[in-house]
Amino acid sequence: MDETTPRDGADSLAFDVFSRQCPSRGTLEHVTGRWGSLTLTALYKTGARFNELRRRVDGVSEKMLSQTLHALERDGLVLREAQPTNPPRVDYELTPLGREVADRLLGLIQLVESRMSEVLDARSRYDEAREVTL
Amino acid sequence: MDETTPRDGADSLAFDVFSRQCPSRGTLEHVTGRWGSLTLTALYKTGARFNELRRRVDGVSEKMLSQTLHALERDGLVLREAQPTNPPRVDYELTPLGREVADRLLGLIQLVESRMSEVLDARSRYDEAREVTL
Structure with missing residues (x-):
């Protein structure tokens, strides 16, 4: 459609x-993209301010995190709350739907992390086989 | 580490x-990337040859599908089997680990597809709010 x-x-x-x-x-693509999946799961336990979130998602640039948050907010997965303080403070947290998505992503991440030794063994075998044939 | x-x-x-x-x-990133998630889940029901897989993953270029399959094969998620036929035929299928990953991805995809009306409503609200403030 x-x-x-x-x-x-x-x-x-x-x-x-x-x-x-x-x-x-x-x-x-927003939820699985390079930074989308990490941003959603980084907000799973608690909400965070922008800079705190940037520390949690190691390696993300300010620009990429900002773009990622906008796309997730527009899709109704992340809630952006500007606090009426001086200086203004902005908190990000998951919506209920964002939480369901993050839950699925966490399952995927835990699977990947727990099976990385298999993945690394597969990579070694693949690279060795290519060395033999090259 | x-x-x-x-x-x-x-x-x-x-x-x-x-x-x-x-x-x-x-x-x-390989399993959630733009084409990785679609390629893995497209192989969930049955294996496929390259061109069949390209039809299943609507919009992927030959080059991108080839790169995606190589990365997934190297990580031990996809098995590439060259059949000793003339002309040679190459089949792709999931490994047991690839199947577990695809299973998690399918859960995520089904969640996203089933909640798209909420996502589209959120997008409309977001865009309307921005029009008001611009």
Whole structure:
């Protein structure tokens, strides 16, 4: 389906990430993108201010974190709350839907982390096989 | 941890995607990247040849699918089997670990697809609020 097709909330089959024009593909990219998955899961335990979040997501630039947060906020996954303080303070936290997404991502991350020795063994075998044939 | 630290397979806590130097971050990026997640889940039901896989993952270029498959094969998530036929035929299928990863990704994709009406509502609210303040 394309972005202009009327949508029925009850009909989840109408959305298909395998179709390049479906808006669900964009949302999948926001939540799985280079920084999206880390930003969502970094907010899982507690909300955070921008700089705290930047420390949690090691290696993200200010610009990339800002873009990532905007996309996640627009998709209704992250809530941005500006506190009426002086200087102004902005807190980020997950929405209920963002929490469900982060929950799935955490399961994926834990699986990857727990099986990295298998992955590294596979990489060694792959690289050795290529050395032999080159 | 960095790439050169000796690793103990039993100690999954040694790997941390939040650390930019941990090799698990690269693997997370392969499985969640723009094409990695779609390629893994497209292989979930049955293996496929390259061109069949390219049709399933709507919009992927030959070059990107090839790069994606190489990274997933090197990480031990996808098995590439060259059949001794003439012309040669190459089949791709998930390894047991690739299957576990794809299983988590499918859960995430199904969640995203089933909640897209909420996401689209959030986008409309976000864009309207910005129009008011601009």
